[in-house]
Amino acid sequence: MYPWLTSSFKHLSKRITNAKLHHALLIQGPSGLGKSSFALQLAQLLLCNQKQEDKACGHCQSCLLNSASTHPDLHIIESDKQIGVDQIRDAIKILNGSAHLSGTKVLIIAAAHTMTESSANALLKTLEEPTANTFLLLTTDKPERILATIKSRCEKVALPLPTLDTTLAWINTQYADEIDINLAQLFSARPLALLAELQEEQSFTYEIFSQGIQALLKGETHAMQLASDWQENADKMLKWTQYWARQQSQQQISDAQWQLNQQAIKVVKQLRNPGVNKTLVLTSLLTQLAEAKTA
Ligand SMILES: [Zn+2]
Known part of the structure; x- marks a missing residue:
């Protein structure tokens, strides 16, 4: 168990021992936390x-x-995009059957917010009238997208976020090289996401980003030049932009910086459209960033 989740786990284990665990849990926390x-x-x-x-x-x-991941009474539903109603119906059929082994049956629904409305509705009856010794464990990083009827029938388990120190201590057991502190701060509450970032090739670092921004602010380069240099690293550039806005805001929160952060979030969505002109979108964001600094 990850160190930052140990106490939550102990708490729930005690309730399992005392047969006091609610039959449906909605486990919440950001992605990369270990849900x-x-x-x-x-x-x-x-x-x-x-x-x-x-x-x-x-x-x-x-x-x-x-x-061996072959337990017949453990069923896991996960999907990259949407959880369809057939997946839920199949799982319910299994839950309604008798258990093969100890009598307990468990259904895990990962990224439960990706259930379609009909999937969620198909699940409702099971949530309302669970069969004996059946447990449903739903996980999500976007609880606001889950139907209220589902939420109200689950017990909410909000997992605690680790401190930066806890994250760094754990990362040091997983990753031997030196860690960029800016990157660690950016992902401090999401240790698994941080590890994934570290293991990726670090060709576009915060240092490169912030040097580029300094040059932009001094008028030594243009937003369009940077956008064109950085478009291959657009995802990271957007993360760095948000991080940069937050760093600036630590001294004094300005509307311009807040708007920059909002704009970066918007650009993340825009870039999902394959037809979008990346350089143009990124140029406009960098121009806004330069204006936020001088505002
Ligand atoms: Zn055992």
């Missing part, structure tokens, strides 16, 4: 036949099946 792993370990504990307080034993039949 999937948290839900999976909770499922493994629920299914273990020889629980040792807050731990699955690791050697009973259930645990062995789980470590």
Whole structure:
């Protein structure tokens, strides 16, 4: 278990031991926090036949099946785009059948906010009248997109965010090279996302970004030049822009900086459109950034 999630896990484990766990949990937290792993370990504990307080034993039949990812009473729904109604119906059929092993059945729905409206409606009845010993573990980083009828039938589990120190301590056990502190601050509450960023090739660093911005502010380069140089790294450039706006705002929050942050969020969406002129969109954002600084 990730160190920042240990206490939340212990809390829920105790309730499993006392048979006081709500049958449906909505596990919330930003992406890169470890929600999937948290839900999976909770499922493994629920299914273990020889629980040792807050731990699955690791050697009973259930645990062995789980470590091979072949437990017949654990069903996981995940989707990159949308969770369709057929996926939910199939899962409900399995939940309504009898359990193969210990009697407990678990359904994990990852990124539950991607359920379509009909998927969510198909799930409602199961949430309202759960079969005995059945647990539903929903995870999401966008709880605002989940239907109120679903939310009201789940117990909310908001996972705590790690401090920067906790994140850095964990990253140091996973990653041997030196860590850019700007990058660490940008991802401080999302350790797994930070690790993924670190493991990616770091060709476009915050240092390169901020040197470019300094040059732009001094009039030594143009927004369009930077946009064209950086368009291959557009995603990172947008992250750095938001980070930059936040850094500026630490001293004094100005409307212009806030708007810059909002604009960066908008550009993230614009760039998902394959027909968009990247250089043009990025140029306009960089121009706004330069104006925010002088405002
Ligand atoms: Zn076990």
